[in-house]
Amino acid sequence: MHILVAYDVKTETVEGRRRLRKVAQQCLNYGQRVQYSVFECQVNEMTLYKLQTALEAIVEPDEDSIRIYHVNPSKTWVKGIDRYVDFDEPLIF
């Protein structure tokens, strides 16, 4: 299943940036960064639970906000800089 992780953190503080890096490390196990604090991941029930547990341990509940959405990837609309790499597409050299 395709999910989106959106993480709102105070990046003015060293602590906030450190937490964002840790969230990024967790999400990059399952997918890729598409914006500064937005990640698209491919998970199943088990890895979703693992990711949620790991993220919950990182996030500062009264300062940060983390949201996970189940998305329909075929309907995603993008304008401007697009960092998304579609690994399912054939690699052409």
Next chain:
Amino acid sequence: MHILVAYDVKTETVEGRRRLRKVAQQCLNYGQRVQYSVFECQVNEMTLYKLQTALEAIVEPDEDSIRIYHVNPSKTWVKGIDRYVDFDEPLIF
């Protein structure tokens, strides 16, 4: 249909913050802000097209990134600060 708008902009510049405000104004016509640069909106085909057209006119394509996702709102997972107000829920005074 329930959509999520994620807007990645350079908020260090006055111009960037101005564009974020304009994007926020457009999105707030159809929904609410759930994170600093993430909005949840309720749209149909026509209002989605109107919103996309308006956002495209605001975004600086070689500096910003804007992504619209179709999401399943019943599966959203949230930890930390939750700004979302569910207008469908009964208001109890």
